Amino acid sequence: MGKQSLRRRWRWSGWTLAALFAATVVAVLSPRAQTEVTGPGVQDRNVTSIVTTMMRTQHVSHHPLDDEISERAVHLLLEAFDGRKLYFYQSDIDEFQRYRHQLDDMLKKRDTSFAYLVYRRFMERLEERSKWIEDLLKQDFDYTRREYLDTDFDNLRYPTNADEAKERWRKRIKYDLLFLEVIDKKSPKEAREQIARRYRNIRRRWKQFDNDDLLEVFLTSVTNAYDPHTSYMSAPSYENFKIQLSLRLNGIGAQLKDEDGYAVIAKIIPGGAADKHGKLKAGDRIVSVGQGEEGEMVDVVDMKLDDIVKMIRGKAGTIVRLGVVPASGGEKQIYTITRARIELADSAAKGKVFDVPHPDGGEPIQIGVIDLPSFYFDMEGARNGVANYRSTTADVRRILQEFEGKGVDVVVLDLRSNGGGSLTEAINLTGLFIDRGPVVQVRDSANRVDALEDENEGMAWSGPLLVLTSKLSASASEILAGAIQDYGRGLIVGDETTHGKGTVQTLQDLDAWLLGRARHRPSQLGALKITTAQFYRPGGDSTQKRGVLADVVLPSLTT
Known part of the structure; x- marks a missing residue:
């Protein structure tokens, strides 16, 4: 059997199974509008149905979606949210474990509600822990006292109550501060500011999660239960994957990073539109984005970085306007840049x-x-x-x-x-x-x-x-x-x-x-x-x- 016949066989399988979902084509291809986690929707159900069908019919193992896969998927999802066992209580885990032999049946019914249950509980714990971290960073630590921080996360048990959890966080913050002061040579003030900023950013990134993000984490936990190299990519992740595979994109030619809620220019790509424009520099902060010469300037401070990137990318030859606070100081500037094809x-x-x-x-x-x-x-x-x-x-x-x-x-x-x-x-x-x-x-x-x-x-x-x-x-x-x-x-x-x-x-x-x-x-x-x-x-x-x-x-x- 040659290469072409192998490819034909896989493509035919996709055509055959796609007929099962023909009735939902219009509904399933409608784009999401929300930028936060809302609740299970039509797209979640249909994507889940397609993914589980593909896993059953195309995965090399031919392993059925059963209790074994269900148990692994639950474990992997909890690990994705709290692999270091700093957020959930054992009572949370006990509640989630009731689904370990039910998740496969839920998936067969296109029910993704378990993912939302875990996410919402995690966000409750995240808010609690964020307040603890603020209080801990105001306290003094005794660095002469010999203590141990358990990093064997596989064997570490979850805390059973708030006192145990707070003690674990006290040691965690103490370790973080000690590392920055001893290894990175930060002053005590600098170390505390950096740790505060780190956990503030972690909280903000979780709060910026939307349904696409949650579905990606959830279905990847399910597919990883079959093997570690099978994964689901949400639509935004897939578009980024295609850019990395092709080494080209249409945009301004600048790499962005998130710093305290600001989209900051990390690098200007040589030969790109921003490079030729000449005014945008590394370290500049983008605070607003407008489409075309007259489109509304949308405030992007504290916006999810992926959403800002989508606003800046666009068809080559079109115009995007950026509200920029220069790294060198001074007032906000409006830069008008014509998008171009960028080679990475x-x-x-x-x-x-x-x-x-x-x-x-x-x-x-x-x-x-x-x-x-x-x-x-x-x-x-x-x-x-x-x-x-x-x-x-x-x-x-x-x-x-x-x-x-x-x-x-x-x-x-x-x-x-x-x-x-x-x-x-x-x-x-x-x-x-x-x-x-x-x-x-x-x-x-x-x-x-x-x-x-x-x-x-x-x-x-x-x-x-x-x-x-x-x-x-x-x-x-x-x-x-x-x-x-x-x-x-x-x-x-x-x-x-x-x-x-x-x-x-x-x-x-x-x-x-x-x-x-x-x-x-x-x-x-x-x-x-x-x-x-x-x-x-x-x-x-x-x-x-x-x-x-x-x-x-x-x-x-x-x-």
């Missing part, structure tokens, strides 16, 4: 040539190093037939051609911080270094094996090759490293082994899955990244939990 060059492959002295005293050896942070490609560009769409393989091929022109002797491909990405790009990129043949074998949920091959003859680089890996090198990185090793095409150098992820995830756009066709506008339902297969090296070995063993062990900073 910092996350793309980069090449650099180093001259290394020859051990025999001859001409220096030229080593070309390619830093590859991820396996990216422009998914929408490829789907829409855009010529020369952005991809890892195209960028690395160009770098290799530059290396050839400079007379490079050895190529080093640095995957030490590469956590993976596109399976297709892993196959195509491997093809630049091998003549042709299978790159990876995929075993799907029906136990069928398909060899995915590099079908292009010839190599973009046939000379000496080193692949640098670490414990952070995962998934697509392991596919490439394993194939290079199996073909004897180069040496794997780095940590003793790579991460050890040997599963394949398929990205399912829920809007497209429901409608049976791609939608050329922002997602309303989000996406499911679901484990649909296991992969094996060309020689038949699995990388799951074992990774790719280095030929030469050279420990990285991750060990």
Whole structure:
């Protein structure tokens, strides 16, 4: 069975199951309007129904939605809210545990009310703890007293009453202050201000949660109960994911961060619209945003950062107006910036040539190093037939051609911080270094094996090759490293082994899955990244939990 037939089979499955939801298409694709957690709605129910159906029919394990999955999902959801056991009481947990064998039945009925119960209880506890923190930061601490802070969170029990909880928080705040004063050399005043600001920001971010955020946390807890690499992305998260995968966006070309309720410019992207505009600087605070030349200026102080980003992004060639308080001081300024297509060059492959002295005293050896942070490609560009769409393989091929022109002797491909990405790009990129043949074998949920091959003859680089890996090198990185090793095409150098992820995830756009066709506008339902297969090296070995063993062990900073 070839690559195309495998893809056809998965697509046909989506078409068939989508018919079950045809009657709810109009209701489910209506965008949310609220910016806070309200309560379970139509979209929650329908997204839950689609996700649970996909998990039942497409996940590699074929595990049913049963009490076992239910129990794991409850545990993971509580861990997502309070992994350090600082907020909930044991009585809260006892109440939640009553759902551990009921959640699967609730999900089958599209009932997400358990998530709202947990969230609202957490927010009650958060408000209580915030007041405690304010009081604790006004107190003096005895640093000469020997005390212990238990950080074995897996075995730590939840506090049974307010006194136990307050004592745990007293030690937590004492530790936080001591760390800042001793390790970061902060003054007592600075340390207390920083801790107050930290927990104030935590409270604000939780209060900015909306239904999309809660559904993402909830359904990811459910899907993680099947395996840790399957997850649900809400519509905003999915749009951000596509930007990171394609390395492009339409906007002003500025990275923002949240500081005490303000959207602060963290970085200006070189060559972007803001860079060319010339006035916006790192550290400036955006306090209002307006659309076009005459649109209302909307106050964005204390607004959720994701919502501010959505207001600033937009179609290339359109205008956005920003109310800005300059970092250098002075009165608020209004900057009018024309949005443009921004290339995220910092996350793309980069090449650099180093001259290394020859051990025999001859001409220096030229080593070309390619830093590859991820396996990216422009998914929408490829789907829409855009010529020369952005991809890892195209960028690395160009770098290799530059290396050839400079007379490079050895190529080093640095995957030490590469956590993976596109399976297709892993196959195509491997093809630049091998003549042709299978790159990876995929075993799907029906136990069928398909060899995915590099079908292009010839190599973009046939000379000496080193692949640098670490414990952070995962998934697509392991596919490439394993194939290079199996073909004897180069040496794997780095940590003793790579991460050890040997599963394949398929990205399912829920809007497209429901409608049976791609939608050329922002997602309303989000996406499911679901484990649909296991992969094996060309020689038949699995990388799951074992990774790719280095030929030469050279420990990285991750060990």
